[in-house]
Every structure is written in C-alpha cells, then in structure tokens.
Amino acid sequence: MKQLTGFGDVQAAGAGVLRGALVGRPEPHAAGVMVGTQVPGDRVPETPSLPYVLVRKDADLPHPSMANARCTLRVTVWHTSADRAHDLAMLCQGLLLVHSGDVIRGVRPGTGPLPTRDPTTAIDLSTFTVLTNVRPVRL
16 A cells, blocks of 8 residues: 655745744845745835745645655745845845755755846845755655
8 A cells, every 4th residue: 555645835844944044144135034925915115024035836746656746936035126136035045955854855946036026016026936855744
C-alpha cells in the first residue's frame, strides 16, 4: 500500500523565511519591512505601511510519486521608490535562494525582479518568482 503524503504550506513557509531573515538586516531599504501573504487592504500612498513584502503561491506541481512538489512563489515588494523596491526584492530573492528547511528544501531563481507600479495606487513595486522544492509530509 502506498504511503499517504501531502505537503506543507509553502506560501506560509516562504513568508516565515523572509520574516525571520529580514529582522535586524542592516540595509536601509529593509528597515521596518512587513511580510505577509495577503495584499494589504489599506495600500494607499498616504499609508505608512511601506515597505511591504507579499508572498503568494503561483503554481503547485507535485511529482506523481508524491516525493516532492515543485511550487512557484511570487514575491511582490511595495516600497517608497522604484530603487528601494528593487533593492529589497533582490535581498528577499537572495535570502530565499540560500534557504533550506523543514517545508522548503531548496530554492532556484525564477523570474525578476521586475519593476512596475501598483495599478491601484501607483506605488512603486518590484516582483520576482522563485521555484521551490517542497518536502512531503506523512498524513
């Protein structure tokens, strides 16, 4: 009989990695950063909740054997300027690429960082993707 397996919450794990790794970073573009898995409801230029890092799962491709899942995480960084958004996105990408843990066992670069503006608020942002390998868990 096959072993019943599943996978941990890679989106929450990715956000947790960045939350922990960004604490106390010396780079000025990382000061006061907040990390979450939902778009902030109050994202307007007047709201002092920048910088903000959003981690979302874009794709989930479990191997037929259920021994591994390949998941794409999309990370979006809102900041006070395009340069700061890019710099923080590069830092976040680097922090994810060196991570290996209980849920996420390995990370490779995907796309970006790519600069743009939030279409709702015109706040500068930068976005990138990483490709993760996720460990199975017994259910």
